[in-house]
Amino acid sequence: MTENYVYVIIALLPLTASMLVFQTNPYHALVIRGILGAVSALVYAVLGAADVALTEALVGTLLSVALYVVAVRSSLVMRLGVHQDSTAGAEDVCFKEFKDELRAILGKRHLRLELVPYPDAQALHQALMTKEVHATCMGRPKHDKHSSGVGVAEKQPYQIAIRVKHLHDILQSELFSPATSLTYADVSEAIKTDLGTQDLGRAHL
Amino acid sequence: MNLILIALLLALLIPIYEAWQDDDIWQKMLAFASIATKTSILTLVISVLRDDWMIGVVGVIILSVGNAGLMLLAHLLRRMNYIGNEGTYD
Numbered sequence: 001m002t003e004n005y006v007y008v009i010i011a012l013l014p015l016t017a018s019m020l021v022f023q024t025n026p027y028h029a030l031v032i033r034g035i036l037g038a039v040s041a042l043v044y045a046v047l048g049a050a051d052v053a054l055t056e057a058l059v060g061t062l063l064s065v066a067l068y069v070v071a072v073r074s075s076l077v078m079r080l081g082v083h084q085d086s087t088a089g090a091e092d093v094c095f096k097e098f099k100d101e102l103r104a105i106l107g108k109r110h111l112r113l114e115l116v117p118y119p120d121a122q123a124l125h126q127a128l129m130t131k132e133v134h135a136t137c138m139g140r141p142k143h144d145k146h147s148s149g150v151g152v153a154e155k156q157p158y159q160i161a162i163r164v165k166h167l168h169d170i171l172q173s174e175l176f177s178p179a180t181s182l183t184y185a186d187v188s189e190a191i192k193t194d195l196g197t198q199d200l201g202r203a204h205l
Numbered sequence: 206m207n208l209i210l211i212a213l214l215l216a217l218l219i220p221i222y223e224a225w226q227d228d229d230i231w232q233k234m235l236a237f238a239s240i241a242t243k244t245s246i247l248t249l250v251i252s253v254l255r256d257d258w259m260i261g262v263v264g265v266i267i268l269s270v271g272n273a274g275l276m277l278l279a280h281l282l283r284r285m286n287y288i289g290n291e292g293t294y295d
Contacts, residue, residue: 005210009247012217019225027282031233034278035224035240041267042244046251050263053248057267061241062274069281112285 009046012039025110026072030065037061077112078167081124081133084117098137098158105174128163135162206254213250217243234279241271 016036023029037060044053080102103113116133118124124136138159162168217240224236248264251257 003207005207005214008211008214012214012221016221019221027230027285028228028233031230031237031278032224034237034274035221038237038241038244038267038271041263042248045248045260045263048260050259053263054266057263058270062270062277066274066277066281069278069285073281073285 006046010043013043026076027069027110030068030072033068034061034065037065073112076110077114078106078135079114079116079133081116081118081127081136083121083124083138084119095158101175102171105171109170128161131163134164134167135160210247210250210254213243213247217247230282234275234282238275241275242268245271 013036016032016039020029020032020036023032037056041053041057041061044050044056099113099115106113116127118127121138124138127133128136138161160171162171220236220239220243224233224240227233227236245264245268248260248267252259252261252264
């Protein structure tokens with residue numbers, strides 16, 4: 001075990017490990033974790049621990065990275081409940097603009113935006129209350145636009161209710177969209193008085 | 206034989222640099238595939254160099270199983286990308 005190349009191979013280990021430590025994006029970090037696994041399997045094999053190398057390659061690189069991708073994918077996401085017709089209609093430039101801006105803000109924090117369509121406003125509200133989604137985006141009803149609230153509907157086409165306090169704070173400080181002029185309905189207090197709101201929903205029914 | 210090893214190690218540094226620099230996740234996956242294959246080839250070369258069958262078997266297993274894991278990871282990332290871009294709920 002006095003060959004010189006062994007030292008060069010072992011030096012790869014701290015190199016890839018520091019690459020992993022200084023990576024901020026979780027998905028990129030997982031790929032680099034795979035690289036670290038491959039390099040460390042090489043190091044273990046060169047140093048004579050064949051069983052450790054095999055375990056590192058099979059469990060450390062293959063299984064744990066795959067499981068972590070699934071975990072990160074399902075946890076680092078903001079689920080936004082939307083009205084079904086607002087996702088189907090391609091004519092809605094305003095909604096697309098808002099969606100892109102929201103995606104840019106969330107992308108800075110490595111969050112994904114996932115749109116969950118719901119058939120009507122009642123189902124949307126119910127989904128927010130039962131914590132199926134983190135936020136709902138409700139368009140003002142079309143018939144309102146025709147009858148009386150034309151000005152309001154034109155000025156503020158979308159109403160967003162966010163359940164998560166931290167997310168609400170981030171969006172409130174960063175989501176500047178004067179063209180769409182969004183309103184925020186913070187329902188984080190409503191969660192605490194969950195019973196009361198559920199009664200309210202039942203009264204509406 | 207040592208010269209071959211040094212050349213392989215230098216070749217291994219190229220995808221490591223690529224994985225460090227590039228911001229695209231697919232470029233990183235490419236670098237990962239390259240590194241995984243190169244390290245197992247390196248293991249095989251060392252096993253020949255030392256005439257050690259034990260390391261050789263480990264190299265073969267890592268070389269063959271690594272591709273399956275890579276395909277699995279790529280599939281998971283691809284579906285994530287699809288959901289993220291299209292904005293549709295699965």
